[in-house]
Amino acid sequence: MDHHHAGRVEAALSAGGAARSALVASWQRSASLHHLRPGEHRPPNRVDDRTLSRHREGSSHLLSVVQPNLDHLYAAVGNSGCCVLLADKDGILIERRGAIADDETFEGWGLWTGTVWDERSEGTNGIGTCLAEGRALTVYxxxxxxxxxxxxxCTTAPIHDEHGQLIAALDVSSCRNDLTRDVMRLIAMAVTDAARRIETENFRRAFSKARIVIVGEESSLGPARLIAVDQDDLVIGATRAARQFLSLSSEQMRIPLPASDLLADRRDLAQSGLEKAERSALQRALARAGGNVSAAASQLGISRATLHRKMKRLALRHRVP
Incomplete structure (x- = not known):
């Protein structure tokens, strides 16, 4: 079996399959970039306790968010003989969930805190390849x-922080030989959903004083597209999915952006900046006055006739004549 697998990997690399297959591309990185050999036998790479503590401290904020989500995910998959793992951006396992009866087995496989699962150490694997490619995947x-x-x-999903940066990988792994691909697909959905919840909760905590807005149609299948809007209607934060949806670069996000510019419809795009500001001011005044034009005009310090003209020009409606 050992010789057969190593030969299969080497044959795929010799055939140049990396251009056609993401899996073979990862095998190619493992062999050419990290100088690993598929048949080599050595124990898993583990960091010492001091290094593990340092990495946990560096991810302390994430760990405070992730704990209940790990418990929830383990409750969903634990009976399938799986363990739940959280790796930081360096591929070091900093948190896990698993059955006590399986501890010895999982520790022997390296599915334990302190083990390094980046591609440099373990070649193609769920955690390492997820971190290398920045996408959810299953390595069966x-x-x-x-x-x-x-x-x-192993099935793994990336976790991005409030700035859209990849900071961790959430993984469910099993060493059962009767775990089918169909079951792994179901587990992969649970992992992706848990990663989405973690990203969302982390984002809301990071911008706890801002208004959180969903961009586009909400979907339960992908990462949350969220933006944070402050009291001045400026976008001060956006999840990675929102940045991709709105085509926002990291450079653009360095300076707060008007929410109306990002979320404008075609009519708004045809208006000048002054028109947008005027329209917003009139809408707020009318809302505060319950749609009463006279009261809104009084708030704004203009006559009722002037307000009517502005409303007609900007195609605004009111509920109370």
Whole structure:
């Protein structure tokens, strides 16, 4: 089995399959970039307790957000003989959930806090490849690079912070040989959903004093597209999914952007900046006055006739004549 898997990996690399397959591309990185050999046998790479503590401290804010989500995810998948793992951006496992009866087995496989699962150490695997490619994926048994890892099945989703930066990977792994691809697909959905909840909660905490707005149509299938809007109607934060949806670069996000500019419809785009500001001011005054034009005009310090002219020009309606 060892020789067969190593030969399969080497044959795929020799055939130049990296251009056609994301899996083979990861195998290629493992062999060419990290100088690993599929058949080599060595124990998992583990950091010492001091290093692990340092990495946990560096992710302390995330850990405070993630704990209940790890518990919820483990409650959903634990009976399938799986463990739940959280790795930081360096691929170091900093938190886990698993059955006590399976601890010895999982620790032997390296599915334990302090183990390093980046591609540099373990070649193609769920956590390392997710961090390298920044996407959710499943690595099923002999899709792993190392022969010693082909008994594992891993499904992983990336976690991005409030600035859209990749900071962690959430993983469910199993060493059961009867775990089918269909079951792994169901587990992958649970992992992706948990990662979405973590990103959303982290974003809301980071911008706790701002108004959180969903951009576009909300979907339960992908990461949340959220923006944070302050009291001046300026966008001060956006999730990675929102940045992609709105085509916002990190450079553009360095300075707060008017929410109306990002969320404008075609009619708004045809208006000048002054018209947009005037329209917003009139709408706020009318809202405060319950639609009463006379009261709104009094708030604004203009006559009722002047307000009517402005409303007609800007196509504003009111509920009370």
């Amino acid at each position: 048994r002999d899709e792993h690079f190392f022969t010693r890892n082909i008994g594992l099945s």
